[in-house]
Amino acid sequence: xxxxxxxxxxxxxxxxxxxxxxxxxxxxxxxxxxxxxxxxxxxxxxxxxxxxxxxxxxxxxxxxxxxxxxxxxxxxxxxxxxxxxxxxxxxxxxxxxxxxxxxxxxxxxxxxxxxxxxxxxxxxxxxxxxxxxxxxxxxxxxxxxxxxxxxxxxxxxxxxxxxxxxxxxxxxxxxxxxxxxxxxxxxxxxxxxxxxxxxxxxx
Numbered sequence: 001x002x003x004x005x006x007x008x009x010x011x012x013x014x015x016x017x018x019x020x021x022x023x024x025x026x027x028x029x030x031x032x033x034x035x036x037x038x039x040x041x042x043x044x045x046x047x048x049x050x051x052x053x054x055x056x057x058x059x060x061x062x063x064x065x066x067x068x069x070x071x072x073x074x075x076x077x078x079x080x081x082x083x084x085x086x087x088x089x090x091x092x093x094x095x096x097x098x099x100x101x102x103x104x105x106x107x108x109x110x111x112x113x114x115x116x117x118x119x120x121x122x123x124x125x126x127x128x129x130x131x132x133x134x135x136x137x138x139x140x141x142x143x144x145x146x147x148x149x150x151x152x153x154x155x156x157x158x159x160x161x162x163x164x165x166x167x168x169x170x171x172x173x174x175x176x177x178x179x180x181x182x183x184x185x186x187x188x189x190x191x192x193x194x195x196x197x198x199x200x201x202x203x
Contacts, residue, residue, distance in 0.1 A: 056101050062087070063108045063132030065122050065147075067139060070114025076139035079162050080109070083136060112138055116146040123147045127154035137163055
């Protein structure tokens, strides 16, 4: 249950691309004699330190493929670079806090060669051998549709990016984050099919 809650919190956070800011060093204050006001504020500070000390850490594995070769190379590599940049920024700033857990990310990725057959082979590997916590779709609606079949078969949540066609959604839960060609946002439920999209309209 705790693992599922962590994944849900992270899945709701990723489309927003939360970027933590680095704080600068503060000058050292001159020594001061303790006062009643200082003593009054010491208890909350101690509580905050205790809370920080009690935080646990977790690492979630994100699985995805990139078209490092083939016809989709340029667009796919750009998409992967954006994801890796986000992961580096989050990890370098200590992770994302979910409850009492600081969560960091590990990427597991392969070259899909811009091939649907290769996508299905590799997403099967991500699900059954690498045991990733959730997946990011490859670039393009065609490759995403191929990956969605594997995500459905293995009951893995997959976040779709760089794919706009409805056919790219599988019957498992699929979260979409990215530009849309026709709609700014949508959510549909039909039987076991659940798909939601978070998108930016064209300008």
